[in-house]
Amino acid sequence: MRPLLLAGGRVVDPAQEHDAVADVLIVDGKIEAVGSNLGVPDGAEVVDVAGKIVAPGLIDVHVHLREPGNEDAETVATGTRAAAAGGFTAVCAMPNTDPVTDNQAAVGFVVKQGQAARAARVYPIGAISVGQRSERLAEFGEMVHAGAVAVSDDGRPVTSSHLMRTALAYARSFDIPVAEHPEDLSLSGAGVMHAGTVATRLGLHGIPSAAEDIMVARNILLAELTGGHIHLCHVSTRGSVELIRWGKARGIHVTAEATPHHFTLTHEACDGYDTNAKMKPPLREAEDVEAVRQGLRDGTLDAIATDHAPHHYEAKEREFDDAPFGIVGLETALGLGLSELVDGGYLTVLDLVRRMSTEPARVFRLPGGSLRRGAAADVVVFDPTGMWIVDPDGFHSKSRNTPFGGRELRGRVERTLVDGVTVFTAAAT
């Protein structure tokens, strides 16, 4: 492999609090040096990235790759290509596949498909309970041995507090987080959107914020009881943000993520019965969006994760009540972060990269998230001034279900490298 010099870019590396113009030299798939006016080694490829941002590759701890079982919507290959196009060099794959990824062989299959895809890295998440039925625990040890980096029953909550207590204690012995989809099913019931004025106007069943807040509180208390690590997925309410802030202040091992749609959109997006605004947890109110943004600003919410949830076109064409929950997110996340959080004055570029790379790596104990010497050269290069219009037909994902089609975003990914190998490059470069 030829050495690669990324010359003259703005190097943003939160792990080293570095935000300054520098060269990045990559040798044998690793970061060899970051500094000014690095010499050009013999035979090196030199790429002029002046005016561009060079950052550690983005890491998404919450994606649905749909394989096995729903390859019409996405596969590991297409999902990891979508990830690379979005600037992600690693994704964590949720286990709510068909069959459920709840054993060693199933985890091994996802690892193997990820390696074959040669795009973004794939780290499987194993199920908490066998078949995600909230009855008995899956074999965490075997799944970790096969490559699982966390456990989750995402798509569903762990309904039994006793089982969650056991899961947190068991996961602690493997030093992995338990990633929970916090939803009290008895409160969310038949709800299809946030319980509020818009649901009333549209005549749709609502999901109250308390359905999330109650389970967030339960999980934080169980993490305190067990000393285990609870990671709360897709936080959407002001109440959750307050509870997590309280738990952290108390020294409880709680971490949390927020999605780009929850820091961008409100329940108003459901107007016109747009099924691309139907997700779980639902889009909430302006005060909730503000609380999520403040949580990302002050670190109450550690990471941005997309909850990339591809669905076949026909599924989202159904009536609002019958359409599935969720949207794709890998190819719009960075643009939404720059356009909404950086331009909105909530985060610096350094802090956005921290929430999308360095912190996801830390929270899930993954490699990456840094451009330190000797680290694998997982790198994203993006043009922070590049404006583009979201065109779902141009997605690398197999699915098109996004509410952001037609929206103008700032920040174009130009190149994504994994182990120093270019796995995505924009047509213009």
Ligand SMILES: [Zn+2]
């Ligand atoms: Zn979920």
